Amino acid sequence: MASPVSPLAVPLPELPPLAGVRLAAAEAGIRYKGRTDVVMAELAPGTTVAGVFTSNKCPGAPIDWCRAALKGGKARAVVVNAGNANVFTGKAGQQACTATAAATAKLLGCPAKQVFLASTGVIGEVMPHEKLVAALPGLQGGLSATSWEAAARGIMTTDTFPKASTRVARIGDSEVRITGIAKGSGMIAPDMATMLCFVFTDAKIPADALQAMLRTGVEASFNRTTVDSDTSTSDTVLLFATGQAKHPRVPPGDGANARGRLLADFAAKLNELLLDLALQVIRDGEGARKLVRIDVTGAVTARSAKRVAMAVANSPLVKTAIAGEDANWGRIVMAVGKAGEPADRDKLSIGVGGVWMAKDGAVVPGYDEAPVVAHMKGLELEIAIDLGLGRGKATAWTCDLTHGYIDINGSYRS
Amino acid sequence: MASPVSPLAVPLPELPPLAGVRLAAAEAGIRYKGRTDVVMAELAPGTTVAGVFTSNKCPGAPIDWCRAALKGGKARAVVVNAGNANVFTGKAGQQACTATAAATAKLLGCPAKQVFLASTGVIGEVMPHEKLVAALPGLQGGLSATSWEAAARGIMTTDTFPKASTRVARIGDSEVRITGIAKGSGMIAPDMATMLCFVFTDAKIPADALQAMLRTGVEASFNRTTVDSDTSTSDTVLLFATGQAKHPRVPPGDGANARGRLLADFAAKLNELLLDLALQVIRDGEGARKLVRIDVTGAVTARSAKRVAMAVANSPLVKTAIAGEDANWGRIVMAVGKAGEPADRDKLSIGVGGVWMAKDGAVVPGYDEAPVVAHMKGLELEIAIDLGLGRGKATAWTCDLTHGYIDINGSYRS
Numbered sequence: 001m002a003s004p005v006s007p008l009a010v011p012l013p014e015l016p017p018l019a020g021v022r023l024a025a026a027e028a029g030i031r032y033k034g035r036t037d038v039v040m041a042e043l044a045p046g047t048t049v050a051g052v053f054t055s056n057k058c059p060g061a062p063i064d065w066c067r068a069a070l071k072g073g074k075a076r077a078v079v080v081n082a083g084n085a086n087v088f089t090g091k092a093g094q095q096a097c098t099a100t101a102a103a104t105a106k107l108l109g110c111p112a113k114q115v116f117l118a119s120t121g122v123i124g125e126v127m128p129h130e131k132l133v134a135a136l137p138g139l140q141g142g143l144s145a146t147s148w149e150a151a152a153r154g155i156m157t158t159d160t161f162p163k164a165s166t167r168v169a170r171i172g173d174s175e176v177r178i179t180g181i182a183k184g185s186g187m188i189a190p191d192m193a194t195m196l197c198f199v200f201t202d203a204k205i206p207a208d209a210l211q212a213m214l215r216t217g218v219e220a221s222f223n224r225t226t227v228d229s230d231t232s233t234s235d236t237v238l239l240f241a242t243g244q245a246k247h248p249r250v251p252p253g254d255g256a257n258a259r260g261r262l263l264a265d266f267a268a269k270l271n272e273l274l275l276d277l278a279l280q281v282i283r284d285g286e287g288a289r290k291l292v293r294i295d296v297t298g299a300v301t302a303r304s305a306k307r308v309a310m311a312v313a314n315s316p317l318v319k320t321a322i323a324g325e326d327a328n329w330g331r332i333v334m335a336v337g338k339a340g341e342p343a344d345r346d347k348l349s350i351g352v353g354g355v356w357m358a359k360d361g362a363v364v365p366g367y368d369e370a371p372v373v374a375h376m377k378g379l380e381l382e383i384a385i386d387l388g389l390g391r392g393k394a395t396a397w398t399c400d401l402t403h404g405y406i407d408i409n410g411s412y413r414s
Numbered sequence: 415m416a417s418p419v420s421p422l423a424v425p426l427p428e429l430p431p432l433a434g435v436r437l438a439a440a441e442a443g444i445r446y447k448g449r450t451d452v453v454m455a456e457l458a459p460g461t462t463v464a465g466v467f468t469s470n471k472c473p474g475a476p477i478d479w480c481r482a483a484l485k486g487g488k489a490r491a492v493v494v495n496a497g498n499a500n501v502f503t504g505k506a507g508q509q510a511c512t513a514t515a516a517a518t519a520k521l522l523g524c525p526a527k528q529v530f531l532a533s534t535g536v537i538g539e540v541m542p543h544e545k546l547v548a549a550l551p552g553l554q555g556g557l558s559a560t561s562w563e564a565a566a567r568g569i570m571t572t573d574t575f576p577k578a579s580t581r582v583a584r585i586g587d588s589e590v591r592i593t594g595i596a597k598g599s600g601m602i603a604p605d606m607a608t609m610l611c612f613v614f615t616d617a618k619i620p621a622d623a624l625q626a627m628l629r630t631g632v633e634a635s636f637n638r639t640t641v642d643s644d645t646s647t648s649d650t651v652l653l654f655a656t657g658q659a660k661h662p663r664v665p666p667g668d669g670a671n672a673r674g675r676l677l678a679d680f681a682a683k684l685n686e687l688l689l690d691l692a693l694q695v696i697r698d699g700e701g702a703r704k705l706v707r708i709d710v711t712g713a714v715t716a717r718s719a720k721r722v723a724m725a726v727a728n729s730p731l732v733k734t735a736i737a738g739e740d741a742n743w744g745r746i747v748m749a750v751g752k753a754g755e756p757a758d759r760d761k762l763s764i765g766v767g768g769v770w771m772a773k774d775g776a777v778v779p780g781y782d783e784a785p786v787v788a789h790m791k792g793l794e795l796e797i798a799i800d801l802g803l804g805r806g807k808a809t810a811w812t813c814d815l816t817h818g819y820i821d822i823n824g825s826y827r828s
Contacts, residue, residue: 055754056748056752057752057753058747058750059759085744087747088762088777089777090774090775092776122744124743124777229643229729230730230749230752231751231752315643317642317644321824330499330537331537333501333502333647334645334646336471336472337470337472338469338470338644338645339471341471345471345473348502358538362506362538401730406816406817409735410815
């Protein structure tokens, strides 16, 4: 838990208040001692909500709770704890959710189904939800419009830095704000590093439009990143719109793919923010020393390009080579080939840091190694893969695989 | 390259001569100095052959060569080198294969298409095939029926011990022998550790029956093992039948699924031998300290069970937990859930070393931790997963993920 801060860390941005959101963090003592481990965000009446969740078939109890609550489309609060994921905890896990939501709802005077829940931490230990419930009145008493950093810190597990992002978007002639916080060190590392992300806006947007935009944005951000290929049981992204900002009314049906429509700028800024948060998670990937961007072009379809990019991003051999600062394009060829997507060895090109090292099925004779070597020593790397087959393209992001990953995951629970 | 011998190593079995096979190893100096790096096996006229190859879409030139040669169904020799994989080498790679096969064919007086080739080592460097060709006469001069160990050693790359297995099978009232050698330290580690396996028998078996049995056997052995999920560009299993043993004639159509037929015992012994070799490869997995068997039961189909087993076997978080001797069943739940196969969290059971730790969606109250802790400290571990849905079952094997893997792959090429 006392890992040094990632060399890829970025500073927390300034996070101004966002109308309709108040936050607080507290020490519930669920697992950690001497740090905050529970966070509440109170949302103004009328707040709409969208959510996307893990595709893991063994999701945590809070995922089940949120999926059911999402059907109402309204939210008044979200309560998040770190240290215990409330996953694989059977009926006790469901009861913990019901009790926490009921207690929060009573405090705030709202239906329990408007309270959203997320938990991150160890799998398989019964959640001591009485500790969580006991912390709620203090949380409510401490709610403040300026506690964004406290909230971002209160949800951390193996994270080495707090993660947040904020944007201003235009709806018609009006400005609205979007602010998000996230945790994860490994999107994809279930025990102590499930990925959670909470995004808030003061815009007034119907839940169905919010959901469409969130789904599109997550597909292009979180779903294109990987630390270790292990899809968590608790991954959650929730987007809340408090409706406190004044702006032209968003008509029904205006949502994602809103090119030219009222929400076009909002959707663009939301996408930027989600990608910023997703990359902060990768920057804090367990043991990460390098952030790697993988651009695939020339695939038969965009879907095929994404699969190739993710195969490279998930390859332990590519990731260990990067840790060793070795521009080992042979391993990239291997990873392209194992993706199971259309690929023609003799049309394949591989570049690193803007230098094409391999083209048309063989090494480029006498390519300049010096800039490649220099690029590999940097903190942020770029790999280009052209399949030479079509117009499909996609980008994915990953980090290197280092001794730090083994240290964190080979000894954490004991 | 000077890694200590794997703690999971097994001694080389005694390997008696096999009628119709003579072998030799030599130093061609392709990459390594002071060790053998090229192996020839000469096969008696009339030898039939079967082969299965990598599914990687960017295969090495020798894979292309073997796929074409396999159509003839006959083999007189196999030539293997270590140190250079002849992958992603363009036309030069094809020319290296053509020249090596032609020179071997001339020495042995056979068609070039009866010479099989395999290469393992670095990707993307042009093969100095003149060194390979120059070594051929010496290899031919040194051919011997007793050089099995020399052959097993001559094809090693990051392997820490030579791998071989032998069986005696009955065909009717006659006995035939099957002997195989393999290399790989990581089935699945492209640079220096592609997986190669060569199996020989003195039985007389038509190529189509041989192919059917090999495909079945590989599916239940090599295709159920993983070191790091990275499918090599050079994986090759070749099975040669010299036809030198006397036994009842195998009728056309007798082959795999030969329950009760003439080749039933042969197929069973072949499967045993392939699994033995596959497990020797996992025992020599890069950085491996523990061999892990994963038994999945209760899946909706056998295919689904295999996918779940492989998802667990490939999970970096499960593998690092095992390295840390932590019976972290929560990570196993995660890996089951991410497999994308039908799974019901509340019917799932997880056991380690014969003790069910989790059942019906929650931890087993008061289960005895002591035998589990003791089991995790051992060299050979067993994980049981019951999905509680159907009758599908499958077994997979893997190794743990340790600092040794990072050491070997983060610094190897430089």
